[in-house]
Amino acid sequence: MRIQSRHPGPDPRMEPRDLERSDCVIEVLAPGDWTDARVEAWLDWMDGPLELDQPLGGGPARYADRLTQVGLDEGLFGDAADAQAFREALLATILTGVATPAGDRVASQHVADISEIEFKRFAEGHLAKVRSTKLAARAAARLDAALTQVGDAVARCHGDAKACGDPLKNTALGRAARRARELGADDRMILDAIALAGASSTALIDPETPPPAPLVASASRQAVAAVDEAASFAAQVGWETSALVLAMSPEDAESLARGAALRAAIDVTAFQHDGAFDFEGFNQVVGLWATALELERGEGPAELGLAGVGDWLLAQGLSVATDTGRDAASALWALAVGAALSASAEAAALLGVDPIFAQERQTLLRSLAERRVRAAALRSPLAAEAAAALAVAHGLARKHGLRSARLISAFSDPEAALRLGGKPLGHAAAAASIATAQTDDGFQIPTFSAAAHACLTGAGADFDAARRHAMGHGTLTEAPAIDHMTLQARGFTAHEIELAEDALRHADGLRAAFAPAVIGAGFLGDVLGAPASALADPNFDTLAFAGFSPVEIDAAERHALGARRLADCEGLDRDIRALFAAIETPVLADRLAMIAAVETFTCLAAPAPLDLPFDARPADAARLQAAAARAGVRALRLNRLAPPIGFALALPEAEVEAAKPTRPLETAPESKPVVKERIVERVVERIVQRGGPARRKLPDRRKGYIQKAAVGGHKVYLHTGEYEDGEVGEIFIDMHKEGAAFRSLMNNFAIAISIGLQYGVPLDEYVEAYVFTKFEPAGPVTGNDSIRSATSILDYIFRELGVSYLNRDDLANADPGEFNADGLGRGEGVAESEAEPLPASKFISKGFSRGAAPDNLVFLPFGGRRTDEAPASGASGEVCPACGDLALSRKGGLVVCDSCGTQANGRSGSDGIIN
Known part of the structure; x- marks a missing residue:
């Protein structure tokens, strides 16, 4: 195999660079325009000793040497000159930042199709x-x-x-x-x-949580799109674990489960020069790295991806959200497939054919032919070149076979992206419009990314307006709300303001520029009066403490540091803003359409990450999963985002139970209405045992009362059972001449309420829950001296319990003539009869007290209501010896008891009793 040493761009100029490592400061040779972070990423990638006299510590040279020796041993190179050309070309692409090896893809556990019972059991x-x-x-x-x-x-x-x-x-x-x-x-x-107290560490437990093992399952596209039962369960698994990959075909599921020990990536933006794409150089570099992967992989799978596709589109003024942009990206990926598989076919002629190709020869050749036809139909300048590359790959594959049947994949790798200067990998990934550049003195400053700069230049945009909007003015001078004069008025001196201005050059935000570490804790404590405890908080906000509102801080920050985006820059044309909006705030439908278009040509499926908010529900996950399936993606993975730092649910305050109010001995005069106090907080004390709260048993012999009434003509018997302290602990509800189903339902409802009361549920919670419920039977209430109408049986029962046990007089004295939604009427009072003494037998059960309440014991009306009426003429206010009532009156020469009619003659004795 003959290797051409051509690579894009001149050889980089290597310069010594001082890097501060974790344990020392070293000097390495690196390209002069690379940032320290990029150089350190390469040093972290390499293995073996650090060679300070070699570029990037010697790691890339050792990598190229090792692959060259493998090619010589395997007979891939015709002679030493071909081998040397391969080494030089491979090393040059690394040192110029065009390509990089990438991390491996860990093998996953392949489970059954989601529609099979085995998947649900395993999941x-x-x-x-x-x-x-x-x-x-x-x-x-x-x-x-x-x-x-x-x-x-x-x-x-x-x-x-x-x-x-x-x-x-x-x-x-x-x-x-x-x-x-x-x-x-x-x-x-x-x-x-x-x-172990006082030892170096008293930690006895390792709390580290291992990440969940990744799973790969196949699924029917139609079933996922329709959100059937199996797809809903798979969405729940992905929502909870973020570790389930769904492939829309068994073949893709098997490929994704195998993993890839070796991967590499190529930056496509390096081949765009003066408005033209160097497709010849691109084909050579893709073929070079495909050959490198074939040499290194042995018998395992390997993957080759592209980086900066979205940046490449933006630099040409193409949007990832349009059909034109999708066709251009698809043509680029199709060109990569043709170049990579051509190199794989040449390697197969010398190293042997992949067993997968031997098994699926006709299927793979037919797929190549179909992709060639689809590539030719794309609306892109690269369409013809892509179709020609696929035709060459098809012919070589028919002749020699393929060393790797599946090689091109749109995978993502953040570490490889860092080694390529921040160019993200993926289907059509793009870097942020605002990047950072490193100055000679090591400071990071904001600047336009190369793609954004090319886009603005090509569109003839106003650079000054774009720069001011995106990167701000770099100073607080003339800033709204927080300028130098305002800061001085709040107590800041010129020294602190200068420190903050200097920090603005590299600060992440305005608050960071005014942090205590910048301004000085001494100034904040001595001048502004910030307490030491507040200054110890790493999130201490100096500007907020100085009295500035969040709106004022945000306005000043935007003036000084800019918006860090271009999508809403009013100084740009609408079409240019739309280009940046597609990169900065992508729409899900557009992103899925791009993924589906690219995966029409790639050899391997790359799971499309579908981000879910941290507070999303499983139903939201199922809908998102269905949208991706309908869009045509080959594989997907739900990724539920972590909650923000400091997230906490808003929970109600602990309830506080106030002491039960006692009935007053005397009611207030009618001219002074009683103001009732509503309890808004209470403490509920419960006895808690292991396993849950304890049940408070009622005494075996308990007191209570029975209230008979009729609601809308339906008789209701309410029985209550009380604890020794008079608190209600159970209720029974009996209905007269009602159906068996309704009576049974009410009986079981009463049992449920009783159990809740005995486990500590406050009665007023039930009262608030059930009063004013409205259903039949309802209407006027007869037989109850406090409640005159009710909107339902439950409304009546809990009104009665509220009046009797909670002093809820606001639920009593309803107007029977006004049966409205609340059953309270207009509040007109009912005329009250004069207070009369009541016998004890009205309140105390003789059977419960076992005769302890004598029949002649009465309750004197000391607590009766005051009236404005004059006392009856002749009343002596003395106690009747027969009934004990204060109802004796003088009628002529007789003293008669108005209550029992007993007559007594004679004058009053010394003891006040008439003889």
């Missing part, structure tokens, strides 16, 4: 392992922190060592030990933590 087991691992890691982390606190409590103790290690004598240790025991630590673990 359920996989989910169980993932969940248990996460829970175990979280519990281990909390337990580890608790045991560390045990050791800290001993280490911080000053005094007798034996006393410091005794939980009974060291109060802090006792609290920490109890906390650790509550979190699941046994006493042996606590004892070990005490013994």
Whole structure:
């Protein structure tokens, strides 16, 4: 095989570069226009000793030497001159930044099709392992922190060592030990933590969570698009683990599961010169690296990808969101397939044919022929060249076979992208419009990316307007809301303002330029009065502390540092803004259409990552998965994003139960209405046992009452059972002459309410939940002296319970003439009769008290309501000896009891009793 040494661009000029490593500072030879991060990425990639006299530490030279020797040993090169030409060409593409080796793709576990029962069984087991691992890691982390606190409590103790290690004598240790025991630590673990106190590390548990193992499953495109049951379950698995790849064909599933030990990537932007694409140089470099992979892979699979396709489109003014842009990207990938498979066919003539090609020869040859026809139909200047390259590959494959049946893949690799100067890999990936450049003194400054610069130049755009919008003015002078004068008025001196201005050159934001580490903690504490505890917070916001609002900070930051994007720059034409919008804020449908167009020509499927918000639901995942399947992607992977730092759910405050109010002895006069206080916070005390809250049993002999009433003509019997303190603990509901189903439903409803009350559910929660519920039977209420109408049976029951046990008088005294939605009417009072004494038998069950309440015991109306009426004429206000009521009145010469009619003669005695 003859190798041409042609490569794009001149040889780079190597310059010495000082790099600060983790343990030392070294000097290496590297291209002068490369950033330190790019050079360090190459140093991290290489293996073997660092050779400071060789470019990039000698790693690329050793890589080229090793592959050249393999080619000589395998007989791939005709002579030493061909081998040397191969080495020089391969090394030149690395040192010029055109190509790079990439990381391997780890093999995944291939499971059955998602429609098969084996997949669901395996996926359920996989989910169980993932969940248990996460829970175990979280519990281990909390337990580890608790045991560390045990050791800290001993280490911080000053005094007798034996006393410091005794939980009974060291109060802090006792609290920490109890906390650790509550979190699941046994006493042996606590004892070990005490013994290890003061050691270099008291961590007893490794809380590191291993990532879930990747899975690959095949699926029917129609089933995924229709979101059938199997697809919904697969979406749930992907939503929860972010580690399930769905391939729309069994062949792609098998290829993705095998992995790839070797991969490489080529930067396509290096071949665009003066508005023309160097397709000849591109074919040679693709063939060169395809040959390199064939030499290195042995019997394993290898993949070759492209980087910077989106940047290449942007530089030509082509949008990834249009058919023209998709056709151009497809033609470029088709050209890469033709060049790579031609090199693979030449290698097969010398090294042998891939077994997969031997098994699927006709299928693969037919696929090449079909791709050649589709490439010729593309609307792109590269279409004819791509069709010609595929035709050459088809002819060589028919003659020699293929060394690698599947070689071109649109994979992504962030580390390889960094070694290529930030050119991302993928179907049509593009770098950010605003990149960073490194100055000679090592500072990182914002600048337009090469593709954005070429796009703006080609469109004749206003560079100054674009620069001011994207990168700002670089200073706070004349900034809105926060300029130098405003800062001085808030207490900042010229010194602090100058420090912030200097920090703006390399700060990530305006808040970072005013951080305590920049401005000085002493100034913030002494002048602005910031407390030391606040300054210790790494997220301390100096500008907010100085009184600036978030809106003012954002406006000033945009003036000084720019928007860092061009899609909304008013100084650019609408078409140019649309180009940048497609890169900076891509639309999902456009991205999926691009992936489907490119994968029409690639040899291997690359799972399309579908990002989900962290708060998305499984149904959202299923819809996104279906959209990708309908768009025509060959494989997909759901990726649920992590929640933002500091995310916390907004939970209600703990409820506080106030003491139950007692009924007043006297009601307020009618002219002064009683203002009722609503309890908005309460503390509920519950006895909690292991396994959950304890059930509070009712006494075997319990008190309560029975209330008979009729709601809309339907009789209802409400029975209550009380604890010793008078709190209701159970209810029974009986209906008269109702159907068996309805009566059974009400009985079981009462059982459910009773169980809830006995497990600590407050009665007022049930009252708030069920009052004003509206269904039949409903209407006027008879037989209840407090409730006159109800909107349903449940409304009546819980009104009665609220009035009787919670003093909810606002639920009583409904107007029977007004049956509206709330059942309260207009609030007109009902005339009250004069208070009369009531016998004790009205309130106390003689059977419950076992005769302890005598029949002549009465309740005196001390708490009766005051009235404006004058007392009856002749009333003495003395107690009747017969009934005990204060109802004796003088009628002529007789004293008569108005309650029982007993007559008594004579004058009043000394004891106040009429004789």
